[in-house]
Amino acid sequence: MAIYHLSVKLITRTTGRSATAAAAYRAGEKIYDNRTGQTFDYSRKKEVTYRRIFTPPNAPQWAKDREQLWNAVEQSETRKDAQVAREIEVALPIELSPSQHIILLERFVHTQLTSKGMIADVVIHNKNGNPHAHILLTTREINITNDGFGKKNRDWNSKEQLEEWREQWAKHCNRRLSIASSKSRIDHRSLQDQGLDQIPTVHVGANCHAMDKRGITSQRKELNNLIKEKNMSKQQWKKTIAELKLEHEPVSDSQLKVSANFPAPCNVNSG
Incomplete structure (x- = not known):
């Protein structure tokens, strides 16, 4: 079934990262970094099924070239602790086809990102049946007259913007x-905000799916199985209690409470 996953993180120099390296890795391409003289070559990556750069109206043509774009981003930053890019990662519904995934992403990018002035480098990875997208974003507004980047737009870094992205991604997915x-x-809401008395599952990424292919159950997947079992037992318990109440049998308050105790996750099972 479709799952909700949207995470946002910054690509910063303080962690030793660069926009050129991030772009090369996600797109599965070879990019030369003019600032450091390094070449990042990830052209052997096989899980990349789609790559495209989306730009705002009137953006210069060079902005659609991946190497030129991210070198220009690096050139615009002078601080050693600079935030060079922002990344949105989303899980793509497995109920949709690859072509439907592309339509979904294009609609989201146009309405939520490029319409606000961002340049979006969009890549789809599909490894071990885990389709997801990486959206690498510029943090500065494009400067049309000076053929480069202008000031940073702080509104793009706000909590309100993050909440809007989370809500809109759910709406776009549900529409498709x-x-x-x-x-x-x-x-996009938490289980608590939805009014559901359930324990949230944890995100299972590509590494866990790869372990499944090798016959190894990851701790994350095992934890999710325990959570699903616990949630199911809670629902079944409440259903039974409801049926008893319909039969007018006296039920004490202590019986209506579901234990909050949760079993500890098992170790990795190598089968």
């Missing part, structure tokens, strides 16, 4: 799922 006649839906 509805068009595809799928009954699956996702919700």
Whole structure:
């Protein structure tokens, strides 16, 4: 079933990272960094199924060239602790086809990112049946007259902007799922905000899926199995209690409480 996952993180020099390296790795391409003289070559990556750069209207043509774009980004930053890029990572609904994934991403990028002045480098990875997208974003506004980048837009870094992205991604996914006649839906809100008395699962990424292929159950997946079992037992317990109440059998308050104790996650099982 479709799952909700959207995370946002910054690419910063304080952690020894660069925009050129990040772009090369995600796109599975070879990029030369003019600032450091390094070459980042990830052209052997096989899981990249789609790559495209989206720009705002009137952006210069060079902005659609991956190597030129991210070298220009690096050149615009002078601080040693500079935030050189922002990344949005999203899980793509498995109920949609690859072409539907592209339509979903294009609609989201146009309405939420490039319309606000950002340049978005969009890449889809599909490794071990785990389709997801990396959206690498510029943090500065494009300067049309000076053929480079201008000031940083702090509004793009606000909590309100993050919440808008989270909500809009869910809406875009659900719209495409509805068009595809799928009954699956996702919700960006926490279980508590949805009024659901359940334990949230943890995100299972590509590494865990790769372990599955080798017959190894990751701790993250095992934890999720325990969580699902616990949530199911809580729902079943409440259903049973509801049925008893319909039969007018006296039930004490202590019986209505579901234990909050949760079993510790198992170690990795190598099968």
